[in-house]
Amino acid sequence: xDYEICIGLETHVQVKTRTKxxxxxxxxxxxxxxxxxxxxxxxxxxSLPVINEVAIRKTVLAGMLVGAKIAHHxxxxxxxxxxxxxPKNYQISQYDLPLVIGGTVEYDFGVVDKKRLGETxxxxxxxxxxxxxxxxxxxxxxxxxxxxxxxxxPLMEIVSEPDLSSSDEAFAxxxxxxxxxxxGGISDCDMEKGQVRCDVNISVRPRGQKELGQKVEIKNMNxxxxxxxxxxxxxxxxxxxLNRGGRLVQETRRWDDMAGVTESxxxxxxxxxxxxxxxxxxxxxxxxxxxxAEVRKLVPELPSAKRKRMVGRYGIPPYDxxxxxxxxxxxxxxxxxxxxxxxxxSVVNWVTxxxxxxxxxxxxxxxxxxxxxxxxxELVELVDSGKISSKIxxxxxxxxxxxxxxxxxxxxxxxxxxxxxxxxIGKFCDEVIAANPKIVADFKAGKEAALNALTGQVMKLSxxxxxxxxxxxxxxxxxxx
Amino acid sequence: MxxxxxxxxxxxxxxxxxxxxxxxLARDVVARTEAMEPKLHAFxxxxxxxxxxxxxxxxxxxARGEVLGPLAGIPVGIKDVLNVQGHSCRCGSKILQGYxxxxxxxxxxxLRAAGVIxxxxxxxxxxxMGSSTENSAFGVTHNPWxxxxxxxxxxxxxxxxxxxxxxxxxxxxxxxxxxxxPASLCGVVGMKPTYGRVSRxxxxxxxxxxxxxxxxxxxVTDAALVLGAISGRDPNDSxxxxxxxxxxxxxxxxxxxxxxxxxxxxYFIPGMDKEVDAAVRAAxxxxxxxxxxxxxxxxxxxxxxxAVYYIIATAEASANLARFDGVRYGSRAKDAKDPLDxxxxxxxxxxxxxxxxxxxxxxxxxxxGYYDAYYLRAQKVRTLIRRxxxxxxxxxxxxxxxxxxxxxxxxxxxxxxPLTMYLSDIFTVNVNLAGICGVSVPCGFTKQxxxxxxxxxxxxxxxxxxxxxxxxxxxxATEWHKEKPKI
Numbered sequence: 032x033d034y035e036i037c038i039g040l041e042t043h044v045q046v047k048t049r050t051k052x053x054x055x056x057x058x059x060x061x062x063x064x065x066x067x068x069x070x071x072x073x074x075x076x077x078s079l080p081v082i083n084e085v086a087i088r089k090t091v092l093a094g095m096l097v098g099a100k101i102a103h104h105x106x107x108x109x110x111x112x113x114x115x116x117x118p119k120n121y122q123i124s125q126y127d128l129p130l131v132i133g134g135t136v137e138y139d140f141g142v143v144d145k146k147r148l149g150e151t152x153x154x155x156x157x158x159x160x161x162x163x164x165x166x167x168x169x170x171x172x173x174x175x176x177x178x179x180x181x182x183x184x185p186l187m188e189i190v191s192e193p194d195l196s197s198s199d200e201a202f203a204x205x206x207x208x209x210x211x212x213x214x215g216g217i218s219d220c221d222m223e224k225g226q227v228r229c230d231v232n233i234s235v236r237p238r239g240q241k242e243l244g245q246k247v248e249i250k251n252m253n254x255x256x257x258x259x260x261x262x263x264x265x266x267x268x269x270x271x272x273l274n275r276g277g278r279l280v281q282e283t284r285r286w287d288d289m290a291g292v293t294e295s296x297x298x299x300x301x302x303x304x305x306x307x308x309x310x311x312x313x314x315x316x317x318x319x320x321x322x323x324a325e326v327r328k329l330v331p332e333l334p335s336a337k338r339k340r341m342v343g344r345y346g347i348p349p350y351d352x353x354x355x356x357x358x359x360x361x362x363x364x365x366x367x368x369x370x371x372x373x374x375x376x377s378v379v380n381w382v383t384x385x386x387x388x389x390x391x392x393x394x395x396x397x398x399x400x401x402x403x404x405x406x407x408x409e410l411v412e413l414v415d416s417g418k419i420s421s422k423i424x425x426x427x428x429x430x431x432x433x434x435x436x437x438x439x440x441x442x443x444x445x446x447x448x449x450x451x452x453x454x455x456i457g458k459f460c461d462e463v464i465a466a467n468p469k470i471v472a473d474f475k476a477g478k479e480a481a482l483n484a485l486t487g488q489v490m491k492l493s494x495x496x497x498x499x500x501x502x503x504x505x506x507x508x509x510x511x512x
Numbered sequence: 513m514x515x516x517x518x519x520x521x522x523x524x525x526x527x528x529x530x531x532x533x534x535x536x537l538a539r540d541v542v543a544r545t546e547a548m549e550p551k552l553h554a555f556x557x558x559x560x561x562x563x564x565x566x567x568x569x570x571x572x573x574x575a576r577g578e579v580l581g582p583l584a585g586i587p588v589g590i591k592d593v594l595n596v597q598g599h600s601c602r603c604g605s606k607i608l609q610g611y612x613x614x615x616x617x618x619x620x621x622x623l624r625a626a627g628v629i630x631x632x633x634x635x636x637x638x639x640x641m642g643s644s645t646e647n648s649a650f651g652v653t654h655n656p657w658x659x660x661x662x663x664x665x666x667x668x669x670x671x672x673x674x675x676x677x678x679x680x681x682x683x684x685x686x687x688x689x690x691x692x693x694p695a696s697l698c699g700v701v702g703m704k705p706t707y708g709r710v711s712r713x714x715x716x717x718x719x720x721x722x723x724x725x726x727x728x729x730x731x732v733t734d735a736a737l738v739l740g741a742i743s744g745r746d747p748n749d750s751x752x753x754x755x756x757x758x759x760x761x762x763x764x765x766x767x768x769x770x771x772x773x774x775x776x777x778x779y780f781i782p783g784m785d786k787e788v789d790a791a792v793r794a795a796x797x798x799x800x801x802x803x804x805x806x807x808x809x810x811x812x813x814x815x816x817x818x819a820v821y822y823i824i825a826t827a828e829a830s831a832n833l834a835r836f837d838g839v840r841y842g843s844r845a846k847d848a849k850d851p852l853d854x855x856x857x858x859x860x861x862x863x864x865x866x867x868x869x870x871x872x873x874x875x876x877x878x879x880x881g882y883y884d885a886y887y888l889r890a891q892k893v894r895t896l897i898r899r900x901x902x903x904x905x906x907x908x909x910x911x912x913x914x915x916x917x918x919x920x921x922x923x924x925x926x927x928x929x930p931l932t933m934y935l936s937d938i939f940t941v942n943v944n945l946a947g948i949c950g951v952s953v954p955c956g957f958t959k960q961x962x963x964x965x966x967x968x969x970x971x972x973x974x975x976x977x978x979x980x981x982x983x984x985x986x987x988x989a990t991e992w993h994k995e996k997p998k999i
Contacts, residue, residue: 312717
């Protein structure tokens with residue numbers, strides 16, 4: 032039978048804030064265990080939470096970025112369960128009144144296959160809510176310990192509808208989501224620091240059937256490729272089970288990355304009863320229009336819109352536009368240079384090839400680039416006007432990167448202006464013809480390639496300053512004369 | 513008579529004029545406490561040396577010419593539920609054995625700022641759950657008026673310590689009557705402020721939406737002084753309210769002429785102790801003679817208060833007390849096999865029967881399938897109870913009721929019957945559910961044995977000044993507050 036796979040993701044993303052969500056402890060990563068803690072995030076007796084407004088603002092901004100409805104009235108709830116990494120044995124989360132309702136994420140298949148660039152689909156979101164992270168358990172030979180540095184870090188939980196139908200779609204959705212969140216300054220989405228974690232809800236149904244199949248939840252994956260592999264494995268497992276005539280049960284499973292399999296954690300009968308109830312220590316959240324208008328001002332242009340706009344406006348290839356749009360700072364850099372230039376297509380080549388390569392080598396971010404956008408435009412103009420050759424331009428760029436100086440100044444100082452003067456070129460040509468009788472003879476015998484060798488010699492003699500086309504014309508004139 | 517027998521406002525004048533030193537007061541407080549404690553057991557811990565040192569510091573500051581407020585150098589007893597940095601804070605429970613508070617509760621910090629010296633750890637029902645202090649894991653406190661009787665609870669240690677003049681004043685917490693009921697049974701003034709008036713930061717939570725911290729004092733003026741010092745918005749407590757804090761002592765004019773006082777018919781019930789009924793009615797007459805106007809009112813949903821209270825309070829408690837798990841502080845069961853085993857054994861050994869009962873009840877009412885029928889319904893009825901009060905306050909400035917249906921009962925008398933015990937809060941719980949303020953002031957004694965009776969004055973949200981005015985006018989027109997227990 033032909034099955035359709037239905038995947039919904041619950042993505043937990045660390046919200047980028049200086050301090051934790053309910054206390055003033057720093058959210059910095061990698062500190063000595065249990066140093067970024069206080070009575071509040073340790074759940075000490077008598078301590079009380081106080082909401083971090085930045086965390087609310089960024090969650091709302093995320094909602095605006097995905098075109099969601101922002102709840103004017105929202106509240107926090109206690110989710111009750113016992114676990115040693117949980118300081119209060121309840122997590123402050125949001126149950127029935129989340130900050131953000133609905134929204135969509137458009138994702139592009141280009142990230143799974145370059146050839147499919149521009150082929151997009153939309154995944155609907157159910158909600159986004161704000162909650163606190165827990166600590167981290169460590170197990171030693173005979174004892175266990177808990178590091179509470181991470182406890183109380185703000186997390187956004189982004190819940191999608193079961194709109195995704197393959198591991199590729201799940202991967203492309205996550206990539207698009209990450210791009211949006213980084214774009215909005217909402218999260219750094221640093222996977223290595225565990226800033227993005229995923230629960231996957233997956234079911235299969237005979238193609239054409241309306242109702243969803245039996246749902247299985249796979250818990251706590253922290254890489255996108257893990258999600259991809261787990262989805263592939265789990266979908267296959269479910270389809271095979273059904274094909275064998277077996278039955279699927281609603282359950283929670285764990286992904287074992289090493290073994291490449293999912294295994295059962297608990298079935299529905301053993302599901303937690305979280306006993307949610309409204310958090311009495313926090314007031315309900317009311318967002319007024321003035322506050323929302325302030326947040327709305329922070330909404331940036333999203334990558335997909337930016338890419339389309341840049342292709343249209345600058346006439347650059349979609350692939351390059353995609354590279355630029357994926358990084359807001361890089362796109363801004365390009366646009367600054369392109370707007371100062373008559374030739375954006377050339378600008379994009381300099382930026383995506385030479386500049387990015389040198390920045391990567393020097394381990395610099397685009398914001399730290401020694402070469403400023405107007406200098407790229409100036410360099411392109413020097414080439415286009417024939418003042419320097421493309422070859423010389425490469426050398427000038429190296430110098431620009433090294434010193435941060437303007438290309439015109441480098442060209443002037445080093446006397447790199449291209450020589451198009453026929454008199455000067457003629458003299459170089461005469462010298463080369465005199466010194467290379469054999470090559471000259473080859474050319475005269477009809478070997479066209481020999482002209483390249485002679486041109487090269489002239490260029491060398493002129494230290495690269497001669498206009499290559501003028502050299503070829505002069506050589507041809509002298510040798511056929 | 514020692515300095516410990518004086519009120520704060522009497523002491524303040526003499527301290528300011530340097531007729532006495534804070535160290536003199538501290539010495540008398542320590543002497544009295546030493547003498548009383550073997551009989552009362554109001555304190556779980558106290559440190560006379562520490563008090564004396566702090567008092568001498570205060571005297572030095574005064575000697576240097578620092579201008580100090582009326583509370584400077586006054587020792588105030590602290591209920592074991594409030595964090596005082598560097599001190600134990602066991603909440604009357606074995607489970608917090610070994611826990612040392614790493615910070616000051618906001619009320620403690622505010623009192624320190626006013627020059628108060630926090631003194632000792634006052635006994636209480638475990639986690640403030642109880643009406644007699646019999647639920648303390650560390651032994652019952654005895655009522656100074658009759659040592660065979662309970663002092664009330666849960667802040668029984670606070671009430672007994674003030675009644676026995678061990679300390680001039682004390683702090684307690686009130687979730688369903690835990691300040692007013694013991695104040696009534698011990699013959700002192702006890703005040704529960706409006707929810708949000710006083711920061712709860714540093715108060716170990718029983719039921720977060722009901723808990724408030726308040727003062728115990730020998731008279732209304734002292735209660736007003738301490739209340740003023742601890743009130744106000746606290747950035748560490750989101751539920752504290754940015755309402756300005758007036759000088760409550762300015763309201764104590766003795767003038768109640770024209771004030772409308774409501775008598776809710778639901779609070780004068782058959783089966784109530786006759787002497788209590790008579791004392792409260794006499795108090796009402798006294799206020800009429802002072803010029804107040806009495807109007808009959810109705811609070812029709814009053815009867816549901818206890819049921820609603822035991823659903824909401826236990827639900828919140830079941831989550832609030834989940835943190836006592838042996839992982840980070842307090843006691844931990846040894847040699848547990850796994851976390852679940854550790855939780856079960858730590859909590860099983862650490863919590864007493866009443867706390868266990870309430871955690872189980874609270875867990876039940878929040879459980880899937882029961883939430884709507886219990887918790888959600890209780891919240892709706894709570895809204896009705898609050899509405900009753902708000903409508904009543906359209907017609908009157910304050911409400912008068914008995915604080916408790918009877919005077920102090922004997923130790924052990926109700927210990928085996930939790931439901932009967934719960935009934936002793938019948939006149940106080942609705943005030944917490946409604947979030948309004950209330951004060952209990954002595955209004956007479958039963959004859960045989962001689963036990964104190966309390967008049968409860970209730971006010972609208974942030975109407976503390978009004979109820980203190982009424983309580984003060986009544987107090988000054990009577991002699992009850994001058995009677996002291998003979999121990």
